Amino acid sequence: MNQKEVYKETLANTIIKNLETRNMEGYYVKTAEEAREKVLSLMEDGSSVSWGGSMSVSEIGLMDALKEGNYQLIDRSVAKNFDEQREIFSKAVLSDYFLMSSNAITLDGELINIDGTGNRVACLSYGPKHVIMIVGMNKVVNDVEDGIKRVRNFASPPNTLRLGLKTPCSMTGRCGDCYGDTCICSQIVVTRRQSAM
Numbered sequence: 022m023n024q025k026e027v028y029k030e031t032l033a034n035t036i037i038k039n040l041e042t043r044n045m046e047g048y049y050v051k052t053a054e055e056a057r058e059k060v061l062s063l064m065e066d067g068s069s070v071s072w073g074g075s076m077s078v079s080e081i082g083l084m085d086a087l088k089e090g091n092y093q094l095i096d097r098s099v100a101k102n103f104d105e106q107r108e109i110f111s112k113a114v115l116s117d118y119f120l121m122s123s124n125a126i127t128l129d130g131e132l133i134n135i136d137g138t139g140n141r142v143a144c145l146s147y148g149p150k151h152v153i154m155i156v157g158m159n160k161v162v163n164d165v166e167d168g169i170k171r172v173r174n175f176a177s178p179p180n181t182l183r184l185g186l187k188t189p190c191s192m193t194g195r196c197g198d199c200y201g202d203t204c205i206c207s208q209i210v211v212t213r214r215q216s217a218m
Contacts, residue, residue, distance in 0.1 A: 026051070029158050032128075036161065039130030043214040047130075053081040060153055061086060064118050071095035071113035072120040073141030076183075077155040083120065097140075110140045114148035121145065123156045124176045125168035132212040133168035135177060137205035145212060165211055177205055 022030075030049060037047035050056045060083055064070065070092045072078050087094060095113050100106035113119060121141055125133040132154075136142040145152055162168045173196035181191035181203070188204060189197025196206070 036130055043130050045215045056155055057081045057083050057086055063153060066091045068117035069093040069095055070118045071116040075122040077122040078120050081155060114144055116149045118151045118153060119144045119149035120153050123154050123160060124172040125160050125162045126156055127162055127164050127168055131165055133165060133172055134210050135172045135206045136208040139208045142208050142210040181205060
């Protein structure tokens, strides 16, 4: 293992220990394939699965694996209108597994997430039996303040471009603290601890 890999693994193990004090479990894997297999190993066959907007879930090949597997998929992308989308969101809240990433994670194990409509952070906070997050080491920050800066200035602008939204950050690459209908930073949630249910 080279020094960079040793550093990443050491950092990950520190975060995993800190997650445990916050009633959360963490695992460190080195490749996309390992990440996909780890997530699949955590989910039971036949269970209901939904997900929030996450490039990480797709990038590791998890979406394809889910479609090929024995799962009840709750997919918001099939909604034809707002009412259908709302119905799918309500089913996601009661899913067995909800998959997402985190916009940032602190060295102390706190999660920082933004959301436009609130459906993703709602499922993180309460509802699904299990929430599984796929979080790259590029999302590690020192503290919550740094996490919010990362989310607003490094995560949100590319996401607005990907979604084809017209926001100040899509035009400047930097958060404009907007309040318009296309704002994807309506909710900023810091998860300090996972409640035992």
